[in-house]
Every structure is written in C-alpha cells, then in structure tokens.
Amino acid sequence: MKVKSYKAGSVGEVELDVAPFGEKILYRTLKDAVVMHMANQRQGTVNTRGRSEVKGTNKKPYKQKHTGRARAGDIKSPIWRGGGTVFGPKPRDYSYHMPVKARRVALRSAIAGKIADGELVVADLGDWSEPSSKSARKVLADLGSPRRACVVITDRNENLYKSFRNFPLVSVRTAAELCTFDVVNGGIIIAEQGAMDALAARVGAKKAKAAESDS
Template sequence: MPVVAIYNVQGQQVGDLELNDSIFAANINQAAVHQVVVNHLANLRRGTHSTKSRGEVRGGGKKPWRQKGTGRARVGTIRSPLWRGGSIIFGPKPRDYSYSVPRKLKRVALKSAFSSKVKDDKFIVLDQLSFEAPKTKEMVNILKALNNTGVKTLVIIAEKDDNVTKSIRNIAGVNVINSNNINVYDLVNHEKLIMTKDAVAKVEEVLA
C-alpha cells in the first residue's frame, strides 16, 4: 500500500496518508489510457466543418467553350473541382465525432493515470485548500512552498469552491477541477498532480 506525505499550505509535512492499492498502485494499462484519451478528444470535436460539393457551388451553369476544335481540354463547367473557385472532391461535411467507450475501460484508465503519478513521484497531497476570498498571490506562494512552479499542474479539490477556482485560474499552466469532474485527459495532460486529502477520500470512495 503506497504511503505519501501530507503537506500544509506552508509546504510543511504534517502527516502521512495510506493510499488505496487498487487505485494508486494498480497495473498501468497504457493501451486503456490511450483509448480513453482519444475518445475524450473526439468527443470535444464540434464537427462543424463543411465544404461545397459540385452541386452546391454557385455558378458554372454554362459550358465555357465548345467541346471540340479549340485545342483546349474539354470542360463542362467553371466550377469543376480542378478549377480555382470550384467545388471540393470528397470534402468534409458536418458530422458527429463522438462515441462511447465501456465504463470499465474508463475506470481502468483512471486508475492507471493515478498510479502513474504516484509511481513517478508527481503526486502531492494537501491537508486542505481554501481561501476566504480569491487570492492568486497566496496560491502562487503555496505552489512555491511545495516546490511546484514552472510545470503544468492539476489541482483537484473535493467540492466546487469559487474562491479556489478564481485564485488558480490566472496562474499559467495550473488548472483546477473538483473530484466529480476528474477525467483521464486532464491527468495525463498535466505533469504534476495536487489533491486535497478530502478529494483523495472521495476518489477512493468512488473507484475502490
């Protein structure tokens, strides 16, 4: 069972925390992580791209010159895909890129992502994180105290907290989500992971 240190906002170790083996020390399944990340990115695509086919391009109703006798190639319309201003051959049309993956696969990928952070020593647990009012400067000082500056960092809190969100959102490379919105892409896309003790408990409650 992996044991990690618990830090306070001053960067001082205030205790230890035993993590759940099945979540934070699971076998890392890279194939599952890849599939879920690709699915996440596909679901984000709006699919609003559109090009005009030959029947949709305006104009080109008149044959530009006669079929034979001019010495030039035969052409039926100036809106041919071969001409500038013409249509597009097999161009993209609006479509839905979203698809679903099995729930079990998502759980395996989540556990793999968490386990990878713990294994690579890129996982930090805070005893608590709260602000009486939005204070970006205080959050910057907390990151400095944790020796966690200059890297992409994901902060996970137990419940939605506007003061914490507003304190973090202007810090470049640092993002915050609550425990209900955890996804594999965010975990993989950030180098470091900071979680509050309460957030760890909620994750273990759901995934264990």
C-alpha cells in the first residue's frame, strides 16, 4: 500500500507493507488501552484528613442537655466547620495492566487507523549530529505544520529528541517504547522506515509465526 513519505524536504509516496498491522480496528480495545495508560499516569497522592486526624481537642464543647442546641461530642465533627472529611480520598494506586496480547492488538489497531486516515508519514530524517530546532521546524513545516505530531525513530537519538522537544504537542518515541496512547493522541505519525519495520515485527510477530506454522 502507498503511504505518504518525506525525504530531503520533499513529500511523496512510498510502498509500505501494511499486512502486519491488519485492516480491522478494534475500537473497544483501543479505548481500554488508552484508559489504562491514563490511569497509570495518575499519582494517587491526594489526601484528606478524617475526624481522627484533624487537629483539635476531644473535649465536649458544651453540656449535653438544656442548651437548646443539638448535642455535640467534639469540634472535630464532620458537620462542624474545620472538622474532618467523611469518606474523603486517600492515597492509592490507580495503575493496572492489560494482558500483553491485548496491548499488542491495541497498538496494531491504532497504527492501522492512522494508515487508513492517511496520517502516517514514512520519513527519512537523516543524521542529526547536533540538536537543531531549525531543522525540526523545517520538517514540520514541509509536512504542513501539523498541530500534533509523534516522531517515531528506530533507536534513541538524543540530538533528535532535543530538536523536537521545544515544540508543543510534538513528542519523540522509539519504536520499542511506542504505546497506543502515543499513536492515538499523537496526531500525525512521522516514522522512520526502520521504526516501521520494528513495529511490524513487534505487533505482527504472532500472526507471522502462525502463518509460517500453517504453511
């Protein structure tokens, strides 16, 4: 299948084997993977003080009877101003994990969706001997200055990362660390050919092995 390509400042088309990414998009699995990622980012450090944790005396504020007021045990009661919080949030861990196979299927569906929507660009980014925001800006400008972009590279490249990190809503990921959330939330995907090959091996490995065993 032909997809967008970018090389030396010119935008064209290049043949890409999309078989490893399939054609079916599993939206429910996509949503589950995105929700899992967002839950795992929660710090869970919020804390409220209960009745036993609020500073104050345990002395009865006034006598029980013959005051015309409702009886009160202490000033730390939740119904009093400055009192404790009832059933308030406490520090907790929100993280959980989907099965590895489900995460692989979700990433495969996300990439297939980007290919179907024409939001995948196979790019030859060249060598980055030093950080250059000017060069990064030119790459984005040649591709239409997308509002969001996710640059997927084959191997970690500190110079390339430093070149793109100053642009808002532009992220840089290696093929090994790319997740479903990065693809879905990344806008246009700018990927190196080596990164696409690595992703094909990563998300399509099980299917390829099954095909070989059937043959």
